[in-house]
Amino acid sequence: xxxxxxxxxxxxxxxxxxxxxxxxxxxxxxxxxxxxxxxxxxxxxxxxxxxxxxxxxxxxxxxxxxxxxxxxxxxxxxxxxxxxxxxxxxxxxxxxxxxxxxxxxxxxxxxxxxxxxxxxxxxxxxxxxxxxxxxxxxxxxxxxxxxxxxxxxxxxxxxxxxxxxxxxxxxxxxxxxxxxxxxxxxxxxxxxxxxxxxxxxxxxxxxxxxxxxxxxxxxxxxxxxxxxxxxxxxxxxxxxxxxxxxxxxxxxxxxxxxxxxxxxxxxxxxxxxxxxxxxxxxxxxxxxxxxxxxxxxxxxxxxxxxxxxxxxxxxxxxxxxxxxxxxxxxxxxxxxxxxxxxxxxxxxxxxxxxxxxxxxxxxxxxxxxxxxxxxxxxxxxxxxxxxxx
Amino acid sequence: xxxxxxxxxxxxxxxxxxxxxxxxxxxxxxxxxxxxxxxxxxxxxxxxxxxxxxxxxxxxxxxxxxxxxxxxxxxxxxxxxxxxxxxxxxxxxxxxxxxxxxxxxxxxxxxxxxxxxxxxxxxxxxxxxxxxxxxxxxxxxxxxxxxxxxxxxxxxxxxxxxxxxxxxxxxxxxxxxxxxxxxxxxxxxxxxxxxxxxxxxxxxxxxxxxxxxxxxxxxxxxxxxxxxxxxxxxxxxxxxxxxxxxxxxxxxxxxxxxxxxxxxxxxxxxxxxxxxxxxxxxxxxxxxxxxxxxxxxxxxxxxxxxxxxxxxxxxxxxxxxxxxxxxxxxxxxxxxxxxxxxxxxxxxxxxxxxxxxxxxxxxxxxxxxxxxxxxxxxxxxxxxxxxxx
Numbered sequence: 001x002x003x004x005x006x007x008x009x010x011x012x013x014x015x016x017x018x019x020x021x022x023x024x025x026x027x028x029x030x031x032x033x034x035x036x037x038x039x040x041x042x043x044x045x046x047x048x049x050x051x052x053x054x055x056x057x058x059x060x061x062x063x064x065x066x067x068x069x070x071x072x073x074x075x076x077x078x079x080x081x082x083x084x085x086x087x088x089x090x091x092x093x094x095x096x097x098x099x100x101x102x103x104x105x106x107x108x109x110x111x112x113x114x115x116x117x118x119x120x121x122x123x124x125x126x127x128x129x130x131x132x133x134x135x136x137x138x139x140x141x142x143x144x145x146x147x148x149x150x151x152x153x154x155x156x157x158x159x160x161x162x163x164x165x166x167x168x169x170x171x172x173x174x175x176x177x178x179x180x181x182x183x184x185x186x187x188x189x190x191x192x193x194x195x196x197x198x199x200x201x202x203x204x205x206x207x208x209x210x211x212x213x214x215x216x217x218x219x220x221x222x223x224x225x226x227x228x229x230x231x232x233x234x235x236x237x238x239x240x241x242x243x244x245x246x247x248x249x250x251x252x253x254x255x256x257x258x259x260x261x262x263x264x265x266x267x268x269x270x271x272x273x274x275x276x277x278x279x280x281x282x283x284x285x286x287x288x289x290x291x292x293x294x295x296x297x298x299x300x301x302x303x304x305x306x307x308x309x310x311x312x313x314x315x316x317x318x319x320x321x322x323x324x325x326x327x328x329x330x331x332x333x334x335x336x337x338x339x340x341x342x343x344x345x346x347x348x349x350x351x352x353x354x355x356x357x358x359x360x361x362x363x364x365x366x367x368x369x370x371x372x373x374x375x376x377x378x379x380x381x382x383x384x385x386x387x388x389x
Numbered sequence: 390x391x392x393x394x395x396x397x398x399x400x401x402x403x404x405x406x407x408x409x410x411x412x413x414x415x416x417x418x419x420x421x422x423x424x425x426x427x428x429x430x431x432x433x434x435x436x437x438x439x440x441x442x443x444x445x446x447x448x449x450x451x452x453x454x455x456x457x458x459x460x461x462x463x464x465x466x467x468x469x470x471x472x473x474x475x476x477x478x479x480x481x482x483x484x485x486x487x488x489x490x491x492x493x494x495x496x497x498x499x500x501x502x503x504x505x506x507x508x509x510x511x512x513x514x515x516x517x518x519x520x521x522x523x524x525x526x527x528x529x530x531x532x533x534x535x536x537x538x539x540x541x542x543x544x545x546x547x548x549x550x551x552x553x554x555x556x557x558x559x560x561x562x563x564x565x566x567x568x569x570x571x572x573x574x575x576x577x578x579x580x581x582x583x584x585x586x587x588x589x590x591x592x593x594x595x596x597x598x599x600x601x602x603x604x605x606x607x608x609x610x611x612x613x614x615x616x617x618x619x620x621x622x623x624x625x626x627x628x629x630x631x632x633x634x635x636x637x638x639x640x641x642x643x644x645x646x647x648x649x650x651x652x653x654x655x656x657x658x659x660x661x662x663x664x665x666x667x668x669x670x671x672x673x674x675x676x677x678x679x680x681x682x683x684x685x686x687x688x689x690x691x692x693x694x695x696x697x698x699x700x701x702x703x704x705x706x707x708x709x710x711x712x713x714x715x716x717x718x719x720x721x722x723x724x725x726x727x728x729x730x731x732x733x734x735x736x737x738x739x740x741x742x743x744x745x746x747x748x749x750x751x752x753x754x755x756x757x758x759x760x761x762x763x764x765x766x767x768x769x770x771x772x773x774x775x776x777x778x
Contacts, residue, residue, distance in 0.1 A: 035735075036733075036735070329765055329768050329769065331761060331764050331765060331768070332758070332761075340751070342749070343732075343746065343749045343750055343751050344425075344749065344750040344751065344774075344777055345750075345751045345753070346424075346425070346750060346751065346752050346753070346765045347752075347753045347754060348752075348753075348754035348755075348758045348761045348762065348764070348765065349754055349755050349757075349758035349761070350753060350754070350755075353753070355751070355753050357732065357746075357751060360731070360732045360733065361732055361733040361734075361735060362729070362732050362733065362734045362735065362744070362746060362751060363735050363736075363737075364734070364735070364736045364737075364739060364742070364744050364753055365736060365737035365738055365739070366737075366738050366739075368738075369721070369737045369738035372720060372721075372737045372738070373737065375720050375737070376718055376720060376735045376737065379718050379720070380718065385733070388733055
């Protein structure tokens with residue numbers, strides 16, 4: 001991969017006022033992994049998790065405050081969740097892009113990229129827009145460091161690199177993909193700490209021993225799904241690998257759009273979407289592109305992927321290691337996650353379990369089976385128990 | 390111990406019409422062992438367990454149908470539970486004796502014995518009354534055999550023996566007391582099968598190995614708490630061991646009582662009860678008396694003492710051994726008891742667990758910790774969570 005000798009400097013003005021920076025929140029999700037709390041119409045990102053008062057989506061939007069002004073933010077969500085999403089997004093993010101169907105992350109990010117290109121061409125035709133993309137259901141605890149890392153990534157992206165935020169692993173997680181660092185990119189102003197690297201490769205979710213090796217090597221980073229992309233470069237890559245899809249999506253753009261509005265024709269999207277390739281941005285672009293960079297990120301990131309991950313994202317302050325939200329009585333209970341929206345939960349002799357009551361349904365499972373909650377949801381779908389979906 | 394050579398024959402007329410047979414149901418209970426289903430005001434015997442439609446008390450009263458007419462039945466219960474008990478008992482048992490406090494089984498049976506003596510002296514002064522005493526929270530599955538055994542026990546009791554129903558153990562239960570059989574009582578009409586025996590002794594709840602030895606020996610029977618007593622003999626024994634208590638209780642009897650009414654003065658009982666000895670009938674009488682007999686009983690008896698015992702009393706018909714009452718979805722779940730009065734219970738990867746929702750509270754514990762449910766209730770008492778008691 002070619003190296004770039006010089007990075008454009010970080011702009012001096014407050015980043016949020018920089019007209020070339022756009023914020024994208026990917027807020028799809030089928031509401032299965034945090035069942036019974038998350039449901040089809042109120043998936044994880046619309047829930048307040050970990051005893052917080054605000055939904056994960058609202059917290060994600062607030063994270064953009066020092067980085068991107070509301071007018072240049074957008075949420076990509078599912079049509080079914082549009083109303084609930086709009087209620088939370090409010091003035092914090094007026095532009096919502098509704099996918100008629102979930103087609104994985106490449107179509108979602110293509111939609112956002114085209115919308116940004118469209119908006120930028122109207123508002124600031126001279127600028128090269130940069131997209132900062134986050135998932136609506138991740139936890140980030142150190143916001144000062146987060147802002148610093150995003151600024152660094154923006155500088156790298158300005159030099160034309162599709163830039164990933166690679167999280168420094170704190171333990172050998174087997175549920176994440178890993179990014180292997182390549183050569184350091186000697187971009188100013190990073191010459192001294194070399195914290196931007198070419199990407200040498202991607203690794204799928206590893207087994208425990210491999211993950212341990214990754215952590216020990218110091219060369220591997222968690223693929224967080226947090227991206228900072230030069231939008232035209234992203235579109236160029238997508239047009240190379242998914243030319244038909246991009247053409248179809250472009251055809252859905254309205255000719256004239258008021259500022260702060262969804263630029264897509266929804267009826268056209270509904271026709272186009274079922275034919276789009278169902279593919280992740282990783283497969284469609286990142287694993288193929290020659291110009292992918294990674295920036296070290298160490299800001300307490302967690303993809304709260306299931307009930308068992310909650311205890312990693314919100315460490316227990318209880319001496320028994322229990323994580324308790326709501327009314328509970330526990331006896332001889334350790335490392336157990338309890339979450340209830342009303343009924344008292346009483347436990348005896350539990351260890352490493354999940355016990356949840358929400359919206360008239362109870363889930364009980366060992367933490368190491370929390371991934372299988374989707375099987376419960378599948379069973380409820382099969383038996384048409386819509387009241388529980 | 391002296392042996393009696395001759396038993397009085399079983400009466401020819403239908404037993405239920407025999408004016409000398411009285412039925413007593415002990416229906417106290419603090420409502421802790423089946424929490425959150427059982428509560429202080431609706432203890433276990435007032436609950437329908439094991440997916441049955443009727444409460445355990447109602448099933449117990451119905452069990453008397455071929456044995457004792459309603460007019461000669463009585464329930465000993467706790468004052469707090471009187472209203473709920475009356476609602477269930479209705480015409481099946483008009484006489485309710487309310488204890489102001491729980492003082493264990495000796496005072497409860499003394500109360501019943503004095504009431505029977507009082508009633509019998511008014512109605513049939515010539516007869517020697519016999520009391521058939523059951524607990525309201527036991528399960529008996531083979532009613533034909535039960536009736537046969539009770540008839541046999543009545544014949545033994547008629548010969549003056551305080552007669553216990555000793556259940557032939559089907560496995561080495563460590564939660565029950567055991568009765569050791571002594572010499573066979575050659576009472577007619579039992580000469581041929583010798584199924585009545587003197588009691589050689591009582592054994593407290595044994596450890597697993599001792600229990601296994603008991604079962605193997607064939608000489609030990611579960612102490613079911615099902616008794617058939619000649620009432621005057623019982624009163625004589627009680628007056629010997631608890632003379633002051635008996636005198637105090639007798640002083641509470643009303644002078645004139647309408648048939649089918651509680652013969653005790655409640656205000657007097659309230660004064661007397663706190664001073665009564667808190668003692669079981671086993672300690673007060675059975676372990677001391679010289680004239681205790683036991684009759685083999687093999688009619689599917691279970692003392693459903695806690696959530697884990699439910700699976701023994703109501704064997705699962707599910708291939709995974711799960712016992713499910715109410716709405717549930719189970720994945721990789723075995724030998725687990727699920728009981729819900731509404732919310733869906735979804736489980737993954739559970740084995741030998743109890744998961745219950747009733748009246749706004751959820752219990753989750755391994756079956757082998759079900760005995761500790763009382764600790765939950767104690768904790769709720771300590772924190773004055775009256776809504777859950």
